[in-house]
Amino acid sequence: MCMLAAEVIEPRKTNEPFMIDRPSQKPKRLAEELVARLSQYIRDGVFKRGEKLPSELEISSSEGFSRSVVREALLRLQAAGLVETRRSVGTFIVDMPPPPTLQLGPETISTLQDVLSLLELRMSLEVEAAGLAAQNRSPQELKEIELALLSMKDSGPKTGIAIHADSQFHLRIAKASGNAYMFDIMKHLGTKLIPRTKMNSAYAAQKDRVAYLDLVYREHEKIYSAIALQSPDSARAAMYLHLSNSRVRLYQAHEARHTLYE
Known part of the structure; x- marks a missing residue:
């Protein structure tokens, strides 16, 4: 009698971040999603201006995206002028003054x-x-x-x-x-x-x-x-x-x- 081989499921290593399964989404779309989420965190004050962002690994783990997606999202935030990367130090929220209010009276x-x-x-x-x-x-x-x-x-x-x-x-x-x-x-x-x-x-x-x-x-x-x-x-x-x-x-x-x- 033919026996079907059981599928062997490898346990996830403890130092690997848990990734949300998004088979239908491409990396570009995922990066856009993460950019929107991180931008909202900045606006809400979760990440405060002038502060250092968590590392790529920490963001990957907490937000459920691969490190390549996190890296792409950070590059987009940098291009938008929201963050800046300092070599050997990390990525920081740009300390920008609040936008001026409309003065009309x-x-x-x-x-x-x-x-x-x-x-x-x-x-x-x-x-x-x-x-x-x-x-x-x-x-x-x-x-x-x-x-x-x-x-x-x-x-x-x-x-x-x-x-x-x-x-x-x-x-x-x-x-x-x-x-x-x-x-x-x-x-x-x-x-x-x-x-x-x-x-x-x-x-x-x-x-x-x-x-x-x-x-x-x-x-x-x-x-x-x-x-x-x-x-x-x-x-x-x-x-x-x-x-x-x-x-x-x-x-x-x-x-x-x-x-x-x-």
């Missing part, structure tokens, strides 16, 4: 150039937001934009209602764009995205102010109409025209020593 917007630069930021953001709003807006979102527009028309030039309504108009468009990041940026920056000149000078005559506010209202009305008609190109064009005109008006207000609503 009333105290940082003090000159005409600051205001115009902020307006350029708005143009790069809000022109596309208007186009996306025309494409993606819901009936309820359109109604919210319309209510903000009507508030602009009904508010008086000497109250903060016009400023708030203007801000809400642009914020509601960002929300209607369907892009959560655009909405978050607008919401975070708030009324700072609608810059006011900071010159301490008198307002224009009442007649000029009324004409100015009527002109600004009609520009907003064109934006709303394009969004209502679901015409992305027209919405982008209307928003671009409005913000371009705002830039001209801000410069003219500075030259005339007037402080105007956006």
Whole structure:
């Protein structure tokens, strides 16, 4: 009778790290997985900046990857500037300063150039937001934009209602764009995205102010109409025209020593 030879299973040596069986994954994919894991450890403070990383053997043992995968992952982290290798010493987390936070507030917007630069930021953001709003807006979102527009028309030039309504108009468009990041940026920056000149000078005559506010209202009305008609190109064009005109008006207000609503 034929006897099947029993398979001999060699016991794992105690000094060999245990490897997770990933037969379907290639070394390149495994290295990417380990890079992501080690990067997260650095962000979470498990590996602190300036400290020495565990050795290749220790990482291999604790994370369950072969040493060749660990070596490839460390090379990628080094190329990304997250770690540095010192000969005969080891691999260290690069001691980088924390990334600077966004500094954008009333105290940082003090000159005409600051205001115009902020307006350029708005143009790069809000022109596309208007186009996306025309494409993606819901009936309820359109109604919210319309209510903000009507508030602009009904508010008086000497109250903060016009400023708030203007801000809400642009914020509601960002929300209607369907892009959560655009909405978050607008919401975070708030009324700072609608810059006011900071010159301490008198307002224009009442007649000029009324004409100015009527002109600004009609520009907003064109934006709303394009969004209502679901015409992305027209919405982008209307928003671009409005913000371009705002830039001209801000410069003219500075030259005339007037402080105007956006």
